[in-house]
Amino acid sequence: MCGIVGLFLKNPSLEPELGSMLTEMLVTMSDRGPDSAGIAIYGQEAQNRAKLTLQSEQPARDFATLAKELGAALGGDVSLVVNDTHAVLELDETSLAKARAKLPQLRPDVRIMSAGDTIEIYKEVGLPAEVADRFGLQNMSGTHGIGHTRMATESAVTTMGAHPFNTGPDQCLVHNGSLSNHNSLRRKLRREGMAFETDNDTEVGAAYLTWKMQTGSTLGEALQSGLDDLDGFYTFVVGTKDGFGVLRDPIACKPAVLAETDDYVAFGSEYRALVNLPNIEAAQVWEPEPATVYFWNH
Amino acid sequence: MQTFDLEADGLRALNAALQAQTQETNQTSWQVLNPKGAHAVAVGLDAPIDVQVKGSTGYYCGGMNKQASIRVSGSVGPGAAENMMSGRIIVEGDASQYAGATGHGGLLVIKGNAASRCGISMKGIDIVVHGNIGHMSAFMAQSGTLVVCGDAGDALGDSLYEARLFVRGSVQSLGADCVEKEMRTEHIELLRELLEAGECDAKPEEFKRYGSARKLYNFDIDNAGDY
Numbered sequence: 001m002c003g004i005v006g007l008f009l010k011n012p013s014l015e016p017e018l019g020s021m022l023t024e025m026l027v028t029m030s031d032r033g034p035d036s037a038g039i040a041i042y043g044q045e046a047q048n049r050a051k052l053t054l055q056s057e058q059p060a061r062d063f064a065t066l067a068k069e070l071g072a073a074l075g076g077d078v079s080l081v082v083n084d085t086h087a088v089l090e091l092d093e094t095s096l097a098k099a100r101a102k103l104p105q106l107r108p109d110v111r112i113m114s115a116g117d118t119i120e121i122y123k124e125v126g127l128p129a130e131v132a133d134r135f136g137l138q139n140m141s142g143t144h145g146i147g148h149t150r151m152a153t154e155s156a157v158t159t160m161g162a163h164p165f166n167t168g169p170d171q172c173l174v175h176n177g178s179l180s181n182h183n184s185l186r187r188k189l190r191r192e193g194m195a196f197e198t199d200n201d202t203e204v205g206a207a208y209l210t211w212k213m214q215t216g217s218t219l220g221e222a223l224q225s226g227l228d229d230l231d232g233f234y235t236f237v238v239g240t241k242d243g244f245g246v247l248r249d250p251i252a253c254k255p256a257v258l259a260e261t262d263d264y265v266a267f268g269s270e271y272r273a274l275v276n277l278p279n280i281e282a283a284q285v286w287e288p289e290p291a292t293v294y295f296w297n298h
Numbered sequence: 299m300q301t302f303d304l305e306a307d308g309l310r311a312l313n314a315a316l317q318a319q320t321q322e323t324n325q326t327s328w329q330v331l332n333p334k335g336a337h338a339v340a341v342g343l344d345a346p347i348d349v350q351v352k353g354s355t356g357y358y359c360g361g362m363n364k365q366a367s368i369r370v371s372g373s374v375g376p377g378a379a380e381n382m383m384s385g386r387i388i389v390e391g392d393a394s395q396y397a398g399a400t401g402h403g404g405l406l407v408i409k410g411n412a413a414s415r416c417g418i419s420m421k422g423i424d425i426v427v428h429g430n431i432g433h434m435s436a437f438m439a440q441s442g443t444l445v446v447c448g449d450a451g452d453a454l455g456d457s458l459y460e461a462r463l464f465v466r467g468s469v470q471s472l473g474a475d476c477v478e479k480e481m482r483t484e485h486i487e488l489l490r491e492l493l494e495a496g497e498c499d500a501k502p503e504e505f506k507r508y509g510s511a512r513k514l515y516n517f518d519i520d521n522a523g524d525y
Contacts, residue, residue, distance in 0.1 A: 252395075252432075252433075253395075255375075255376060255394065255395070257394075270335060270356055270357075270375060271335040271354055271356060271373065271375060272334055272336065272356055273335075274335075275335050275354075285373065286392070287392075287394060287395075287413045287432075289432075290414070290432075290433060
């Protein structure tokens with residue numbers, strides 16, 4: 001099954017409420033996916049700074065002096081905010097590549113959940129309500145966000161196997177369904193230089209889109225070619241730095257509901273994920289068509 | 299009228315109360331408040347009662363219905379009226395995928411649009427959709443009638459048996475073995491009755507009829523490519 005939610009705010013006055021609205025949507029989708037939960041949240045962009053969200057099984061050990069050590073290694077100012085098993089590093093955007101190369105040497109057990117100017121990804125194994133509480137998702141603010149509750153089918157129930165997957169700067173993908181050609185596609189993408197951290201089918205879908213965009217496609221074009229190259233069932237919700245998109249496979253077995261008002265665009269696997277959003281009674285509510293790319297930009 | 303607040307009293311209690319009604323019940327009128335997209339609202343009913351659902355529901359609303367008349371003043375999720383045997387379900391809004399699937403009898407009316415696979419494998423149910431229907435609708439439909447006042451998506455009536463399909467608007471494509479057929483007087487009459495029962499003022503003369511070419515009933519090697 002899996003449950004997906006997404007919220008793209010058009011009205012900036014709702015931004016402080018983003019976390020609480022998304023949390024409620026996410027928790028409602030618990031019975032579609034009680035294995036793990038994750039959320040990608042797009043916050044404010046800091047001038048010339050980039051963000052890395054990190055995860056560690058031993059945050060006390062790994063995060064205590066990391067900002068100082070990494071700052072010394074990069075020769076610049078690095079800040080770090082710990083949030084349970086995760087931490088958000090902020091650093092000069094020109095040092096991002098160097099930081100990614102340096103991190104495995106400094107902290108071999110720390111994993112990168114997301115990288116970009118505004119994105120932060122938090123995900124863990126456990127019931128969605130517990131995961132949301134651990135990270136204080138309800139208190140977060142931002143411009144848009146995507147959440148996922150997982151019922152594992154194609155790979156193990158682990159933190160890294162949870163969605164969303166971030167495979168390019170500020171890009172993320174959540175998936176309901178299963179891809180049947182992910183192994184062959186993963187081999188192909190590896191030959192093209194893409195790196196994978198799990199055996200998960202969704203990671204392949206995310207990496208495929210990143211690869212397409214790295215080789216010159218827009219997100220819209222990448223999603224369009226995904227219709228030919230990705231075999232299986234999927235409802236995808238994707239996030240970019242300033243955008244939010246939805247794609248269903250041509251068979252469109254996996255459920256999807258979109259709602260739009262003057263204030264927001266909301267996505268849910270089921271309508272009941274949307275019922276407590278402000279003014280939902282007046283929203284335009286519809287099911288996205290199969291094999292059709294939907295996208296909104298700020 | 300009996301009023302039931304789904305948020306306060308819960309789904310099991312609602313369905314238990316509705317399913318406990320018998321042929322002789324004098325509690326014939328029910329109102330369900332706060333459905334908020336809940337699944338399996340008013341399923342398995344078997345009594346001549348009226349149920350008004352005030353809002354939108356999730357999966358399988360009115361599934362397996364016998365005798366009851368259910369009106370949803372909102373939209374319904376996947377599988378509404380699935381396997382209905384008799385009675386009537388009216389949806390004021392839209393329906394998600396496979397509305398009326400495998401239904402044996404009764405009438406399903408959708409005043410908005412229906413998504414993909416509407417009436418898939420229908421076995422005697424009548425379905426009237428005021429708006430459009432999505433792809434793969436009436437796939438393997440065996441009997442009953444599907445009336446669409448708007449447009450139909452891809453592969454309408456794929457592998458169709460004896461169900462009758464009427465579409466007023468365009469059909470994106472016909473599925474294997476589904477063909478346009480002549481509209482005769484008896485079809486106009488049938489449509490007139492169904493449109494009236496379905497609270498729809500469309501004119502029967504504006505519709506086209508589709509049905510099975512019956513080429514795929516018995517296996518013939520020459521038709522192997524069509525299966």
